[in-house]
Amino acid sequence: TRTCFSILLNCNRKAGALFMSRFIEEFYYGNIDPQARSTKENKAVQKQMEVLMNNEDLLTNALTDKPKKWFLDYVNAWGVVNGESNLDSFIMGFRLGANFAYEAFVSTETPFQDLLKE
Structure with a gap:
């Protein structure tokens, strides 16, 4: 699987901005839970x-x-x-x-x- 860091390293700024907006949206909707450990x-x-x-x-x-x-x-x-x-x-x-x-x-x-x- 690709990490957030590897995705950012392998994309240009426009694609990186798209990824970041999806990341923030996923975080907002609770699909990313850093406390679930x-x-x-x-x-x-x-x-x-x-x-x-x-x-x-x-x-x-x-x-x-x-x-x-x-x-x-x-x-x-x-x-x-x-x-x-x-x-x-x-x-x-x-x-x-x-x-x-x-x-x-x-x-x-x-x-x-x-x-x-x-």
């Missing part, structure tokens, strides 16, 4: 996720009243902070990739001047 290949992470889930269940069942509310407030707050952190990382990664693409395919700025073009 699995830990099935990473047994260490999968094991730690099971530890987290099991301990959350044990603590939720063992605690009562105020300590249970405190714990659930902690879990929910951590979920919000973790989600916002993941969103920030996604945005920054997307911007970094866009800057790489701009530099590679659009920008003609370089530190030195081409003497052969004169």
Whole structure:
């Protein structure tokens, strides 16, 4: 299969613009989901996720009243902070990739001047 990068490398600007508009459209309609990932290949992470889930269940069942509310407030707050952190990382990664693409395919700025073009 061809990657987005290989397609951009092998096409002119007009075709690249057409590809990009299709890519953005596919992303908009949810046909490209960068978050659809699995830990099935990473047994260490999968094991730690099971530890987290099991301990959350044990603590939720063992605690009562105020300590249970405190714990659930902690879990929910951590979920919000973790989600916002993941969103920030996604945005920054997307911007970094866009800057790489701009530099590679659009920008003609370089530190030195081409003497052969004169």
